[in-house]
Amino acid sequence: MKSLACTLFLTVAHVLAQEKTEAQDLCEQWNALYEKMQYGSVDRKTSGPLLRSLAKEIRDKIAVPQDSVFYFPIENHGLPDVGGTNGSGFISRQYNFLHGNRHRGHPAHDIFIHDADQDNLDDNTKQPAYVVAMTDGIVIGMKTNWTSGDTLRGGNYLMVYNPNLQRYYYYAHNHTILVKLGDVVRAGTRIATVGRTGRNASEKRSPTHLHLMVLQITDEKGKPYNYYDELVKSKKVNSPS
Ligand SMILES: [Zn+2]
Numbered sequence: 003m004k005s006l007a008c009t010l011f012l013t014v015a016h017v018l019a020q021e022k023t024e025a026q027d028l029c030e031q032w033n034a035l036y037e038k039m040q041y042g043s044v045d046r047k048t049s050g051p052l053l054r055s056l057a058k059e060i061r062d063k064i065a066v067p068q069d070s071v072f073y074f075p076i077e078n079h080g081l082p083d084v085g086g087t088n089g090s091g092f093i094s095r096q097y098n099f100l101h102g103n104r105h106r107g108h109p110a111h112d113i114f115i116h117d118a119d120q121d122n123l124d125d126n127t128k129q130p131a132y133v134v135a136m137t138d139g140i141v142i143g144m145k146t147n148w149t150s151g152d153t154l155r156g157g158n159y160l161m162v163y164n165p166n167l168q169r170y171y172y173y174a175h176n177h178t179i180l181v182k183l184g185d186v187v188r189a190g191t192r193i194a195t196v197g198r199t200g201r202n203a204s205e206k207r208s209p210t211h212l213h214l215m216v217l218q219i220t221d222e223k224g225k226p227y228n229y230y231d232e233l234v235k236s237k238k239v240n241s242p243s
Contacts, residue, residue: 025063026184032056033143033183036161040154057219060140061165066186068166069138072229073190074236075173075214076113077132078124081233085112085211089230109226110172110215111233115196117210122177122197127241130195133173133212134239135187136232139164146179148199156213157199162187168220169227174213175203190239 035053038044074080085091095107115124115131124131143161148154156174160181163170177197187193196212198204203213217224 025060028056028060028063029140029142029184032060033161036143037145040156054219057142057163057165060142060163064140064165064184064186066138066140066165067188069189071189072232072236073134073136074233074238075133075136076115076196076212077134077192077239077241078127079113079115079131080238083113083115084230084233085114089228089233092226092228092230094226094228110174110213111230112211112213114209114211117196120198120206120210122195122210129241130177132192132241133160133176133194133196134190135162135193136171136214136216136229136236137162137164137167137169137189139171139187141181141183141185141187141193142170144179144181144183150204153201155201155203157201157203158194158197159200160194162193168218170217170219170224172213172215172217174215175200175211190237 032053035044035049039046039049076083089111091108091111093107094109116126117123118125123129139162141160142163143159145154145156145158148157156172158176158179160173160176160179161170173194175197176194176199178195181187181193196210198208198210202208216227216229218227
């Protein structure tokens with residue numbers, strides 16, 4: 003009897019482990035393909051449909067809570083830290099998600115931290131500035147080993163898929179990444195620290211900032227979505243004291 007219970011437990015555990023692995027495996031596949039796309043080493047006619055079908059599979063395998071609250075993406079920061087005037091930093095010019103690293107315009111918002119000495123720390127607190135997830139989602143892409151000399155613009159980026167809104171959230175130039183592929187992240191929780199990674203973002207002339215692009219993937223090409231109104235109504239997150 004004891005051994006039957008034990009066998010049953012192991013079987014259930016095995017199935018659970020397998021399910022987890024399968025979902026994570028899909029995220030790893032998405033990540034590998036996206037990284038190739040970023041470096042231009044894959045034909046985008048192939049990668050585009052494949053990324054979309056992988057995202058569909060991921061959506062079927064991983065449940066994400068449906069929540070419509072938006073959080074401001076950096077702790078202790080708010081609207082005055084967003085680049086441009088009233089969201090004018092967003093310039094969507096012929097952007098095509100599938101062009102990877104070689105894109106034009108600036109279909110995103112930059113959110114700046116006070117880091118005059120460019121040491122990746124907030125000058126006021128001498129602590130990292132934490133990037134928090136703007137919405138719930140699944141971690142499907144990341145780079146954690148960017149080094150200077152690497153031509154990738156996004157540096158240590160993080161890609162979070164929100165299957166309910168059908169959007170990709172691309173957080174770029176991070177210093178460190180605090181989540182793993184396949185993780186379900188809740189809105190307002192820490193996912194990275196703000197940094198200076200990426201070809202241009204690492205240059206002295208670039209003030210330390212988070213580059214956050216949102217892609218609406220109901221559009222075939224992954225159309226950049228101007229989420230400024232959502233930043234305006236977003237909930238501010240304060241660091242725990
Ligand atoms: Zn930017």
